[in-house]
Amino acid sequence: MKAIILGAGISGVALAHFLQKNKKIKEIMLIEKNSEPGGLLRSFTCKDIAYDVGPHIIFSKHKEILKKNIDILKENVKTLKRSNKIIYKNKYIKYPFENELYKLPKQELNYCLNTFLDNPFENFQHSNMIQFFYKIFGEGITRTYLEPYNRKIWKFDPSFMDTQMVERIPKPPKNDIIKSAKGKKSEGYKHQLYFQYPKSKGIQALFDAYYSSLNFKNKTYLNQKIKNIKKINNKFSVITNKNSFKGDFLFSTIPLNEFCNIFKKTPKKILDRSKNLKYNSIIISLINVKGNVGGNNFAFMVPDKNIIFHRLSKLDFLGKNYSKKNTTSFLIEITFRKGDEVSKLSNKQILSKIFEGLKKLNFCSKKEDINFSEIRKFKYAYVIYDLNHRKNVDEILNFYKKKNIVHAGRCGSWEYLNSDQVIYQAEKIIKKFNEKY
Numbered sequence: 085m086k087a088i089i090l091g092a093g094i095s096g097v098a099l100a101h102f103l104q105k106n107k108k109i110k111e112i113m114l115i116e117k118n119s120e121p122g123g124l125l126r127s128f129t130c131k132d133i134a135y136d137v138g139p140h141i142i143f144s145k146h147k148e149i150l151k152k153n154i155d156i157l158k159e160n161v162k163t164l165k166r167s168n169k170i171i172y173k174n175k176y177i178k179y180p181f182e183n184e185l186y187k188l189p190k191q192e193l194n195y196c197l198n199t200f201l202d203n204p205f206e207n208f209q210h211s212n213m214i215q216f217f218y219k220i221f222g223e224g225i226t227r228t229y230l231e232p233y234n235r236k237i238w239k240f241d242p243s244f245m246d247t248q249m250v251e252r253i254p255k256p257p258k259n260d261i262i263k264s265a266k267g268k269k270s271e272g273y274k275h276q277l278y279f280q281y282p283k284s285k286g287i288q289a290l291f292d293a294y295y296s297s298l299n300f301k302n303k304t305y306l307n308q309k310i311k312n313i314k315k316i317n318n319k320f321s322v323i324t325n326k327n328s329f330k331g332d333f334l335f336s337t338i339p340l341n342e343f344c345n346i347f348k349k350t351p352k353k354i355l356d357r358s359k360n361l362k363y364n365s366i367i368i369s370l371i372n373v374k375g376n377v378g379g380n381n382f383a384f385m386v387p388d389k390n391i392i393f394h395r396l397s398k399l400d401f402l403g404k405n406y407s408k409k410n411t412t413s414f415l416i417e418i419t420f421r422k423g424d425e426v427s428k429l430s431n432k433q434i435l436s437k438i439f440e441g442l443k444k445l446n447f448c449s450k451k452e453d454i455n456f457s458e459i460r461k462f463k464y465a466y467v468i469y470d471l472n473h474r475k476n477v478d479e480i481l482n483f484y485k486k487k488n489i490v491h492a493g494r495c496g497s498w499e500y501l502n503s504d505q506v507i508y509q510a511e512k513i514i515k516k517f518n519e520k521y
């Protein structure tokens with residue numbers, strides 16, 4: 085029997101990696117529109133510095149997947165300890181924000197502390213993201229950091245977002261916050277305190293390791309734009325700009341909204357739901373500036389709404405292969421949505437706004453401080469958990485499930501999944517598949 089996998093990002097490749105062990109499967113066809121596989125788990129190189137589609141770290145709450153990801157990289161992996169900062173009025177506040185309140189100006193410190201300790205929203209049942217923040221962190225921390233930062237990254241009003249993504253965040257103990265206001269050290273939220281990263285070649289080293297684990301059963305077809313998908317007599321037919329493929333099983337990791345359009349017999353009701361799936365696009369920029377700036381830190385979160393980027397990460401933190409002597413390499417992230425102001429800017433205008441932001445943060449002072457830079461744009465970066473997300477996604481996926489089509493991956497299943505989670509998801513899907521076939 086033959087299987088077709090749409091998309092050759094890490095999700096498609098992980099599905100193939102687990103599926104190839106099934107003896108009944110004789111052939112696996114991975115169909116990819118780009119000239120290279122990898123999707124969001126690619127890295128690019130500029131003047132010998134590898135950078136990802138936004139800095140990717142290796143981390144997982146699924147211990148077996150974390151071990152597998154570390155093992156598959158063999159010698160090419162190192163462990164790092166988180167050193168992230170929130171930049172508020174040019175002060176570096178250690179992440180998570182609530183654990184270094186004493187660094188705030190006095191007025192903000194009192195506002196954050198008092199509204200956390202005496203929180204009138206504490207006992208309300210929350211029904212959206214912003215209410216969750218008010219309830220767990222209080223008004224001060226929410227208004228000073230959480231709300232402006234989340235507005236910047238999502239480009240979506242957090243009162244119209246649900247809590248699927250934030251619900252796991254624990255309420256910080258009162259004592260920790262009192263201590264943090266007095267200047268006593270604590271780590272706070274330990275999620276991703278330690279993480280791994282490839283010693284060289286960026287996060288793509290992880291993708292390449294999985295990709296090279298695929299055996300003779302697999303064939304990747306590149307530069308294939310899918311035009312049409314049909315199911316006829318229990319067989320799937322996929323037509324691209326170049327070929328047509330036939331298979332017994334279909335797995336899709338391409339964006340769910342696009343799949344709905346391509347699958348010929350999608351009813352209007354499902355198509356309408358798919359049009360309501362919300363997502364963000366991203367601009368990433370590698371900028372190398374003169375001098376060693378920013379200290380021994382990795383990611384900087386920037387809630388200031390007058391600065392175009394929401395996060396910048398100092399790649400030098402990742403090791404010598406990501407660093408150039410007497411300079412600093414930043415990877416900058418800017419989210420946008422089709423039609424918004426950012427989407428209309430030319431690369432030159434974006435660079436100029438990035439420079440203004442870097443200047444405001446004291447990372448450089450004049451244009452000549454920039455040694456080199458590069459800009460890339462990606463259409464699908466973040467799935468947005470708007471208030472109708474769950475209802476829309478479940479209805480769409482249930483429709484295709486009845487047709488025996490499996491949807492996986494970040495935009496494939498329309499969930500906020502990181503690479504470890506899509507690998508975990510792929511393993512679970514194939515386990516279930518093997519029990520059936």
Ligand SMILES: Cc1cc2nc3c(=O)[nH]c(=O)nc-3n(C[C@H](O)[C@H](O)[C@H](O)COP(=O)(O)OP(=O)(O)OC[C@H]3O[C@@H](n4cnc5c(N)ncnc54)[C@H](O)[C@@H]3O)c2cc1C
Pocket residue numbers: 090091092093094095096115116117118121122123124125137138139140141142143308309310337338339342366417464465466492493494495496501502503504506
């Ligand atoms: C800014 C940012 C930071 C992130 N940070 C981390 C992190 O720190 N750690 C982590 O683990 N993960 C991180 N992630 C998430 C990680 O990148 C994704 O979970 C993972 O790469 C998703 O893989 P995927 O295969 O599901 O999707 P994709 O990588 O999007 O793969 C889908 C593939 O389908 C192809 N495709 C799409 N449409 C078609 C079509 N019509 N025909 C044929 N092919 C098509 C695409 O070209 C692509 O290759 C981050 C993501 C972003 C955007």
